[in-house]
Amino acid sequence: xxxxxxxxxxxxxxxxxxxxxxxxxxxxxxxxxxxxxxxxxxxxxxxxxxxxxxxxxxxxxxxxxxxxxxxxxxxxxxxxxxxxxxxxxxxxxxxxxxxxxxxxxxxxxxxxxxxxxxxxxxxxxxxxxxxxxxxxxxxx
Ligand code: CMP
Numbered sequence: 001x002x003x004x005x006x007x008x009x010x011x012x013x014x015x016x017x018x019x020x021x022x023x024x025x026x027x028x029x030x031x032x033x034x035x036x037x038x039x040x041x042x043x044x045x046x047x048x049x050x051x052x053x054x055x056x057x058x059x060x061x062x063x064x065x066x067x068x069x070x071x072x073x074x075x076x077x078x079x080x081x082x083x084x085x086x087x088x089x090x091x092x093x094x095x096x097x098x099x100x101x102x103x104x105x106x107x108x109x110x111x112x113x114x115x116x117x118x119x120x121x122x123x124x125x126x127x128x129x130x131x132x133x134x135x136x137x138x139x140x
Pocket of ligand 1: 054059063093111112113114116117118
């Protein structure tokens with residue numbers, strides 16, 4: 001698989017509860033290296049564009065509202081097989097289905113306020129990383 005990068009977002013429900021450090025510890029303890037990170041308040045335009053693939057889904061408008069309801073922390077994570085590793089550490093989208101010891105099981109409030117986002121493929125990871133970061137902001 002080799003060294004890979006993935007995009008992670010610590011969502012507004014988690015920043016609101018001051019969980020950035022606890023979530024970062026979970027990521028680092030699993031072997032993911034945080035090689036870029038910034039705290040942002042997304043504009044509506046950014047949130048709409050980032051989640052454009054979900055535009056036709058019934059939850060799209062709520063998701064956009066939620067993602068602009070407070071600050072987020074966007075991050076680039078690096079590890080061998082980072083995309084799959086991060087998805088394992090996050091757990092299932094719906095915290096009710098997330099395995100014990102995962103971020104979403106332990107911290108998420110609901111399927112929408114589920115504390116973290118992670119890219120779902122290496123190709124999407126590249127696009128999502130480019131959406132938020134320039135090469136000079138990523139220090140591997
Ligand atoms: P995320 O990985 O950020 O990608 C899309 C988000 O939509 C997802 O996490 C959830 O937080 C949110 N969402 C809200 N409702 C649903 C749903 N019914 N199915 C899937 N995702 C949902």
